[in-house]
Amino acid sequence: MNISLGSVHIPFDTVLSALLGSDQATETQQYIISSYRMPKAITAILTGAALSLSGLIMQTFFRNPLAGPFVLGISSGASLGVALLLLGGSAFATVSVLTSGISLAIAASLGSFIVLLCILVVASRVRDTMALLIIGLMFGSITTAAVSVMSYFARMESLQQYIFWSFGSLGDLSWSQIRIFAVLSILGIILSIAFMKPLNSLLLGENYAKSLGMNVQRVRFVLILITSILAGSVTAFAGPIAFIGLAVPHLTRQIFRTPDHRVLLPAVLLFGAILMLICDTLSQLPGYEFSLPVNAITSLVGAPVVIWLLVRKKSMLF
Amino acid sequence: MTEGYPVLSVKDLLMGYHTSGENIQVSGSVNFDLFPGELAAVVGPNGVGKSTLLRTLAGVHPPLGGDITLNNRSLKSYSAKDLATNLSIVLTEKIPAGNLTAAELIALGRQPYTNWLGSLSETDKSVVRSVLEKLDLKELHNKACGAMSDGQLQRVMIGRALAQDTPLILLDEPTSHLDIYHKAYIFKLLRTIAHDTKKTILFSSHEIDLAIQLCDKILVLQPREAGFGDPCSLIEQGSFQSLFPSDLIKFDSRSGSFRIKK
Numbered sequence A: 001m002n003i004s005l006g007s008v009h010i011p012f013d014t015v016l017s018a019l020l021g022s023d024q025a026t027e028t029q030q031y032i033i034s035s036y037r038m039p040k041a042i043t044a045i046l047t048g049a050a051l052s053l054s055g056l057i058m059q060t061f062f063r064n065p066l067a068g069p070f071v072l073g074i075s076s077g078a079s080l081g082v083a084l085l086l087l088g089g090s091a092f093a094t095v096s097v098l099t100s101g102i103s104l105a106i107a108a109s110l111g112s113f114i115v116l117l118c119i120l121v122v123a124s125r126v127r128d129t130m131a132l133l134i135i136g137l138m139f140g141s142i143t144t145a146a147v148s149v150m151s152y153f154a155r156m157e158s159l160q161q162y163i164f165w166s167f168g169s170l171g172d173l174s175w176s177q178i179r180i181f182a183v184l185s186i187l188g189i190i191l192s193i194a195f196m197k198p199l200n201s202l203l204l205g206e207n208y209a210k211s212l213g214m215n216v217q218r219v220r221f222v223l224i225l226i227t228s229i230l231a232g233s234v235t236a237f238a239g240p241i242a243f244i245g246l247a248v249p250h251l252t253r254q255i256f257r258t259p260d261h262r263v264l265l266p267a268v269l270l271f272g273a274i275l276m277l278i279c280d281t282l283s284q285l286p287g288y289e290f291s292l293p294v295n296a297i298t299s300l301v302g303a304p305v306v307i308w309l310l311v312r313k314k315s316m317l318f
Numbered sequence B: 001m002t003e004g005y006p007v008l009s010v011k012d013l014l015m016g017y018h019t020s021g022e023n024i025q026v027s028g029s030v031n032f033d034l035f036p037g038e039l040a041a042v043v044g045p046n047g048v049g050k051s052t053l054l055r056t057l058a059g060v061h062p063p064l065g066g067d068i069t070l071n072n073r074s075l076k077s078y079s080a081k082d083l084a085t086n087l088s089i090v091l092t093e094k095i096p097a098g099n100l101t102a103a104e105l106i107a108l109g110r111q112p113y114t115n116w117l118g119s120l121s122e123t124d125k126s127v128v129r130s131v132l133e134k135l136d137l138k139e140l141h142n143k144a145c146g147a148m149s150d151g152q153l154q155r156v157m158i159g160r161a162l163a164q165d166t167p168l169i170l171l172d173e174p175t176s177h178l179d180i181y182h183k184a185y186i187f188k189l190l191r192t193i194a195h196d197t198k199k200t201i202l203f204s205s206h207e208i209d210l211a212i213q214l215c216d217k218i219l220v221l222q223p224r225e226a227g228f229g230d231p232c233s234l235i236e237q238g239s240f241q242s243l244f245p246s247d248l249i250k251f252d253s254r255s256g257s258f259r260i261k262k
Helices: A012-020 A027-061 A074-091 A101-125 A129-153 A156-167 A175-194 A196-202 A206-211 A216-238 A244-256 A261-283 A294-313 B050-057 B080-084 B102-108 B122-134 B150-163 B180-197 B208-214 B231-237
Strands: B008-014 B016-019 B022-025 B030-034 B039-043 B065-070 B087-090 B168-171 B200-204 B217-221 B226-229 B249-252 B257-260
Touching: A027 A175, A027 A196, A027 A216, A027 A244, A027 A261, A074 A101, A074 A129, A074 A156, A074 A216, A101 A129, A101 A216, A156 A294, A175 A196, A175 A216, A175 A261, A196 A206, A196 A216, A196 A261, A206 A216, A206 B080, A206 B087, A244 A261, A244 A294, A261 A294, B008 B050, B030 B217, B030 B226, B039 B050, B039 B180, B039 B208, B050 B168, B050 B200, B050 B217, B080 B087, B087 B150, B102 B122, B102 B150, B122 B150, B150 B168, B150 B180, B180 B200, B180 B208, B208 B231, B208 B257, B217 B231, B226 B231
Parallel strands: B039 B200, B039 B217, B087 B168, B168 B200
Antiparallel strands: B008 B030, B008 B065, B016 B022, B217 B226, B249 B257
């Protein structure tokens, strides 16, 4: 369904037969599907699943329903990396080779990795998880400030390029990039499955979790690591995608009404992937020749969902 | 009721904080032994270190000096995992996950015994069932803990500690926020649990009257010294008279309670 929609219309049954290997589709259609639509759909699935899972982990870890995958400053770190490349790079009039997709992904990963390292160093010194949350937000503010200083001095073209990156994009990923993305996401998912039990004991708060035999320091380290792998790789390959990580765990909790991670974890992966596919389909504006930035769609879908949940339920249980 | 060896043995324990190279001592040295099946209360004025004592006994807070022995083994020698099968706690803090049902919450107490996924075995399920039955929580088992009254929630939290199946249970002010009926209810419940299951229960409390009536042992914490014994002998020693400044309230040793001076 998602694959059949785009600026060139391809009928649904043609897509299906093309995917199944028959030759009903024309060569052009075949090409569009295999090198553009398919990678995009897979990117959407990976992005939605990875962001929702890291959102779920962060909400449990910080015992805060407003926590999302980016509270630790991971996306702002990535933005800083990209901004340094695009805006800072332009100040020195560097060659345009630097601004290709691959180097953007590398800059974003480097940026989020550096912020992550800072957070991990701080996390080993700070005992209070809430302080960690605030520190993450502060890191976000610092990088945002740095980015705005750079954009003030940047050239217009590079500024535009930066803004386009920050819109988020599920397209223009090559199969080899998708392979890396998939490996990282699956690694994050496997790690979190191994940590479902400590996640469940964290539902009682850190003190109780400790009394149940949990190694708080180690669990904290691994959970931050998982989130950075998941949210970091999404940001690196698809840009900062808003709201999915925050909204999907809440949506899932409304349906399953249990905080048990053994139920929530697979459900969140599934819902995240589905919602992201829907957002992507919407952003292609069926029938039109251009597509909207996917970040705008996720916010347009995500924010009302969160508001609706709050109004309907008085309090956000988690 | 002093049978076998003590579950918890505390010798010359000094509690306090270590700040900027200086030791700030909270109370005098503490000595006591608790045996299986005993219900004991820690009483004392605000700020004398009741919570610090419980945190120290739970291994969260390092002592300044002295020895704590749990089941004939030094508390320091326990790993977090070992400790989880020997000691369970009930805290005053709120549970962040309001969506957890009573049954799920109690089942979390089985975590030290479950596999890496945390799935419940038949034994775990039967333990949870018997805890629900024992604490009269059967009709509550599907209720979210965010929607429970304070008294119900406290019962569930005690149930969770009970499901952890440890020889020693520590509770920090289990009856705060409760009305007088539910205070008495929790006290009686703890007493029944201790006597029936032979678990040792130690809790901090401001309800000195109730503690005198229902506890086997009481630890009276005071800034300089700590008294320990059964309620009657503590009354005879006059341990409660000196607990508070005598300008407002006075301990009446005949009724075993405090009276306001008129």
